[in-house]
Amino acid sequence: MSNPIKPNEKTESGLRTVQRALDILYCFTVEEQELTLTEIANKINLAKSTTTRLLATLEQNDFILKDPNTLKYRLGQGLYYLGYIAGKSIKIREIAKPIMERLRDETRETVNLYILDKESRVCIEQCEGLQSIRHLVKIGEKLPLWAGAGGKVLLAYQSEAFQQQIFKQVPSKERLETLQKELPEIRLQQCASSIDEREVGSAAVAAPVFNINHEVTASLSVSGPTNRFTPEIINQLKELVKVNAMEISQKLGYRES
The missing domain is CATH 1.10.10.10 (Winged helix-like DNA-binding domain superfamily/Winged helix DNA-binding domain)
Structure with missing residues (x-):
């Protein structure tokens, strides 16, 4: 038996x-x-x-x-x-918040989550930096896509037709030429940085957040005063932000090909 x-x-x-x-x-x-x-x-x-x-x-x-x-x-x-x-049940803010808090604690700088809103970007979540002097944006405030790391990352992953519309907003030929050269590099590196671009005295590093359809309609950024964002710090932040943005992407259902 x-x-x-x-x-x-x-x-x-x-x-x-x-x-x-x-x-x-x-x-x-x-x-x-x-x-x-x-x-x-x-x-x-x-x-x-x-x-x-x-x-x-x-x-x-x-x-x-x-x-x-x-x-x-x-x-x-x-x-x-x-x-x-x-x-329907996945909420990007709920997914991103604990990751953003961890990134803020690690960098001690302000961490923002932006989403694409027509031809602008809007900050929908923020974890304030832990230092006495820090950079903040208003929740819900509309900001340009052509200036600032968080905006450029979003713009880099949009269609050529959409980009052409945004290019019309750039105030000078020199800035437009710089932006056009930057966008392919941003896609290649999956991150962007900015110093004194949208606002004198502020700097930022950002990475794309992908959804399940491999689309980018959100970006994760770390920002702070320009004097703290040395080339060495920017390179360190790029790797950190990319890793954390990818963690959010994966929790949204994104899988790399």
Whole structure:
């Protein structure tokens, strides 16, 4: 007679099954939206027979769809529905606030979260710096996209047509030429810096916040008095801000390709 399965073994087996089902769902990407049974089994390093059983269960719950003609699998409408609910419940300010507070404590400078608002940017969340002299902006105040690190980061990721509209707002030819040269570099480095740009005596470093659709409609910035933002400090802040902005992005559902 075979030995009975112990309760903890049942639990472990159940957890393994859940993890394998999740592994199947994560096989699909923007580049690979349809996969064969063999491709899925190879990706998760599992026997085809086990993979087939897991796929059948996922299919019954509308998490996976199988094309009867090509026999390929793709994500189902059940996931779309859950994603829609998740998207509705995700609030960028709630996600960003603890990350911003941690970044503020680490840098001791003011941390701002900006969002794109038509042809401007608006600060929707702020963690004030811990130093006696600090840089602040008003929550809800509309600021330009063509000046300041937080604005330039947002502008760099918009369409060419949108950028052309913003270029009309730049007050001088010299500033426009500088901005046009900067934008491709900002996209390449995924960060921007500014010194005495929008406001004399203030400096900032900013990075893009990506959403689940790989769009940038928000930016995270650290700002303070110009005299504290030396080239060495700016380089350190760039790495810090990029890491924290990416953490916010990932919590919003963003996944790098």
